[in-house]
Amino acid sequence: MTDPQTEVLILTQDFDPTVDPVVRSLNAKGARVVRLDLSYFPHRLSFTSSDFGDEFQVLRHRDGEIDREMDLGALAGVWYRRPTSFDFGTEMSRAEQEFSRYEALIGVGGILRSTDCLWMNRPDLDAVADLKPYQLTLAKRTGLRTPRTLLTNDPDQVAGLLEREDGKVVYKSLSGGVIHYPGAFPSGLFTTVIGDEARDHLGRVRHTTCQFQEYIEKAYEVRLTVIGNTYFPVVVDSQSNATTEVDWRADTEMAYGDYRPLPDQVVKQTQALLDELGIVYAAVDFIVTPDGEYVFLEANPNGQFMWMQNDLGLPMSDRIADVLMKGERFRRGDVEQVGY
Incomplete structure (x- = not known):
């Protein structure tokens, strides 16, 4: 049994059903989970860092009559999912709100960045990883074909x-x-x-x-979900439906193909790409041509995955919980591919 004192912070908006199964998995594994949205700051949420006397970094959240406190220095992992921005209300003028927002970005961001734990993914790395032209440049450097x-x-x-x-x-x-x-x-x-x-x-x-x-001719497509060193490659049979031939998102009914693990070379190239980006989680899209060549399209550092977990029974939430509870900075290593 994992140490019950393992603490995990999840930062996301109030309505985010993707987080719920991960929270359940973390609770089942004995972790203490605090889930918050940054919009709670500053009225219901405070961050404090001090080295006057005893050094400490603490988060406090007031939820009705309940006060919750978390020692940021004891965190095992932070999942920076999809939080909304700070909410300063209407008490201040627009100029005062802008000043407060910049102060909070630097202050709260600096306190959270100082935590020595695993982040999935750190927001500064997310921001760079989301630059699609930069992704294409890096992908070409690794040897991946790009459009x-x-x-x-x-x-x-x-x-x-x-x-x-x-x-x-x-x-x-x-x-x-x-x-x-x-x-x-x-x-x-x-x-x-x-x-x-x-x-x-x-x-x-x-x-x-x-x-x-x-436009690249397709045999099929692959949606690869990367969670740490675990790869979940899912075959999307986009060419079986005229609506999804160009973009498989165009139909709500997903057509899956039989499981096919990624070739070793594509795994190595993908690992090299994600290592350059510094991210722990990514949803990576590939085209596979009729000749069997993998063509990299993009990597979404915060892409959705729950629909594949539900449809194919993939243990994605459990793997996310395992990564967040590890209690140390992520190190890229040997890849395990999980099928369906």
Whole structure:
């Protein structure tokens, strides 16, 4: 039985059902779990670091009539999942709130960064790992094939690409493609093959950075969930449905293929990529061509996984709990691939 005093901090928003099974697994393994959102700061949440007299770093959370306290120096692990930002209320002016926000970013961020424990993933590393063009650069350095890519807000560059390129070209958002319109549900912007009509709207490229890539023929796709040194490669049979041929997110019904472990070389290259990014958790997407070549698309440092755990019975929550309870900084090592 694991030491019952093992303490784990989870930082995420109030509604995050992905966290619930992990909390249950941590509790079953004897850990003490504190789950918080950073929006509780500063009214219901405080952070203190002091070396006047006895040195200590402590977190206190007031939840109704209950006060909870956590010794940040005793943490085994922190899961930085999807917290929302600090909430300073309406008591201060906008200028005062901006000042307080920057002070809190430096203060709270500095206190949490000083903890000598495992982070999945540290927010500063998450921020860099989320830079998709940087991922592609690193992936190419490891030897992984990546799609040929144009990043630009210059319409003339796109016009030139469409004139030169004989094959299909796709537009793919850099940030996940979720658009929040006021008063409506968030809508998704899926990867799309560019047609002739794009030439009539090239001026819109000027508005922001746009990503255009070569279209790569697929036999199937792989969604790889990396939890520490455990790999969960899931085959996505995207080509069996016309709706999902270009982007498998376009249909709510997922078509899975038979389990296929990653080739050793792809594992080594992926490990090298994640080592450069410094992250413990990632959701990595690959295309597998009809010739069997793996093509790296992207690595999401905070990608969803619960739908695969539920559909395929994969022990992902348990592995996350194990990593968080380990009580030491993560070290990349031999990979275990888990099938279904």
